[in-house]
Amino acid sequence: MARTDDTPPVVVGYDGSKAAQRALRWAVDEARRRWTSLVICHAWHWPYPARPSDPAILETFEVLARGVLDQGVRIATGLAPTLPVHPRLIAGGPSAALVSESHTARLVVVGNRGLGGFTDLHLGSAAVQVPAYSACPVVVVGRPEPGARTTSGLVVVGVDGSPAGEAAMGFAAEEAAIRDGRLHAVFCWWPPEAEVEAMEAAGPLDADAEALRRRAVTRFHETVAVWSEKYPDLRVETSVLDRPPRQALREAAEHAELLVVGARGLVETHGLPLGPVTQSMLHHAPCPVAVVPEPLAHRPASR
Numbered sequence: 001m002a003r004t005d006d007t008p009p010v011v012v013g014y015d016g017s018k019a020a021q022r023a024l025r026w027a028v029d030e031a032r033r034r035w036t037s038l039v040i041c042h043a044w045h046w047p048y049p050a051r052p053s054d055p056a057i058l059e060t061f062e063v064l065a066r067g068v069l070d071q072g073v074r075i076a077t078g079l080a081p082t083l084p085v086h087p088r089l090i091a092g093g094p095s096a097a098l099v100s101e102s103h104t105a106r107l108v109v110v111g112n113r114g115l116g117g118f119t120d121l122h123l124g125s126a127a128v129q130v131p132a133y134s135a136c137p138v139v140v141v142g143r144p145e146p147g148a149r150t151t152s153g154l155v156v157v158g159v160d161g162s163p164a165g166e167a168a169m170g171f172a173a174e175e176a177a178i179r180d181g182r183l184h185a186v187f188c189w190w191p192p193e194a195e196v197e198a199m200e201a202a203g204p205l206d207a208d209a210e211a212l213r214r215r216a217v218t219r220f221h222e223t224v225a226v227w228s229e230k231y232p233d234l235r236v237e238t239s240v241l242d243r244p245p246r247q248a249l250r251e252a253a254e255h256a257e258l259l260v261v262g263a264r265g266l267v268e269t270h271g272l273p274l275g276p277v278t279q280s281m282l283h284h285a286p287c288p289v290a291v292v293p294e295p296l297a298h299r300p301a302s303r
Contacts, residue, residue, distance in 0.1 A: 007036040008106035008136075009086070013098050013126060014040050014072035019111030023141040024072055026288060027109040028079045030139070033178045036106060037084035038076060042069040043097040044089070065089060095129035102134040107290070112142035112282075127282065131263065131291035132273035137171050139258070141288045153181025156253045157260040158245060158277065160187065161219050164262025168292040172260035173227035173234060175290070179257065182235035186252050187220040188245035189213050246280045253287050260290040 012027035014020045024040070031038040044065035052058060069087050076085045090097040102108050113124035131138040157172035159165045169185060176183040217240055228236050241248050253259040264275040274282075274291070281289050 007034070008104060009037045009039045010034065010107055010109065011039045011041060011098065011101045011105040012072075012109040013094055013111070013130070014042050014069065015094065016068045016071060017111060017113070019113050019124075019141070019143070020072075021075065021111075022143070023109050023111040023139075024075055025079065026139065026141045028076050028083065030107070030109065031083055032080055034106065037086060039086045039088055039101065039105070040069065040072045040076060041088045041090060041094075041097055041101055042072065043092050043094040045092055062089075062091075095126045095133075098126065098130045099133045099135075102130070102136045102138070105136050107137045107139060108134055109139045109141060112140055128274075128279075131278075131282065134291075134293060137290050137292045139288050139290045140282055142285075144287075152255050152257055153179050154184060154256040155179070155181060155258045155260060156184045156186060156249065156256045158186050158188070158249050158262070158281075159220055159223055160245070160262070160265045161216055161223075162262055162265045162294075164264050164292060164294040166223055166262075167295055168260045168262040168290075169223050169227055171290060171292045172258075173231050173236075175258055175260065177231045177234050181257070182237065184237045184239065184252055184256075185220075185224050186239045186241065186245075186248055187217065188241050188243055188248050189216065190242055190244050245277045246284075249277070249281060250284055250286065253285055256287045258288050258290055259285050260292060263291050263293045 010027050010031040012024055014024055027038060042065055044061060046052065046058060046061065066089060069089050073085055073087050076083065088101070098108050098110065108130060110126050110130055112127050127140045131140060153176070155172050155176040157168050159169050172185070173183055220240065221238065224236060224238055228234065239252070249259060249261070259281060261278050261281050263273065263278060265277055278291055282291070
């Protein structure tokens with residue numbers, strides 16, 4: 001496969017932290033798999049309301065920021081000398097900068113937490129805000145769990161019949177295919193009452209919960225079949241489980257290289273851009289998590 005200049009790049013946020021270094025390594029591998037370029041972004045800003053009276057202070061901040069970015073470029077080129085790497089220094093907050101970059105990227109990669117903040121938190125602000133508002137899929141790379149396998153080639157995806165869930169299935173199939181790996185698609189029907197309410201809100205359906213379950217399972221298998229046909233050499237496994245999705249997905253991803261979820265599922269999120277299962281996976285999944293946004297036509301106007 002030839003690398004072309006018009007292929008959307010992989011974008012990674014880099015601030016010099018250990019989490020950012022893990023994200024950078026992941027992004028380098030991803031750009032190589034996709035035969036595309038890598039954009040390394042570092043955002044910097046003056047953190048106080050009043051601007052400094054001496055312009056030299058801001059210039060010093062920018063020089064320090066440039067040094068952080070240059071470090072990221074050196075790491076990337078050391079890992080992949082032939083990979084096209086484009087540094088991007090942006091004045092502003094990191095989350096806003098990466099969301100802006102997402103409009104021209106194939107995917108955005110961030111570490112689970114950056115410099116500063118509360119050390120006891122699993123996620124930093126960018127690891128929550130960027131997946132919530134990105135125009136493209138976002139991969140959040142956390143610290144590997146002790147003994148975790150990272151070369152299994154396994155991609156796990158949660159599919160629930162929502163627009164974002166179906167988009168997640170397509171992204172997961174592509175990810176598994178470019179890894180020459182295998183795909184495990186998981187559908188959870190739990191709790192039935194919540195699923196029934198969500199599906200009834202989408203249109204008139206039978207009141208019988210079992211009939212709704214059969215219909216949802218059929219749609220799940222139809223979605224899987226579409227992508228299995230597009231990637232005929234891809235090994236695909238499916239699971240239909242009557243279990244809470246948070247628990248089922250976490251266990252399914254125990255030895256995975258990547259877990260893929262939609263930004264929002266069928267359950268009402270009351271205006272929040274990320275659904276509860278997605279938020280849980282960002283905090284507790286044992287591997288990197290890809291959050292796939294809804295297709296543009298289904299996104300709330302506020303986004």
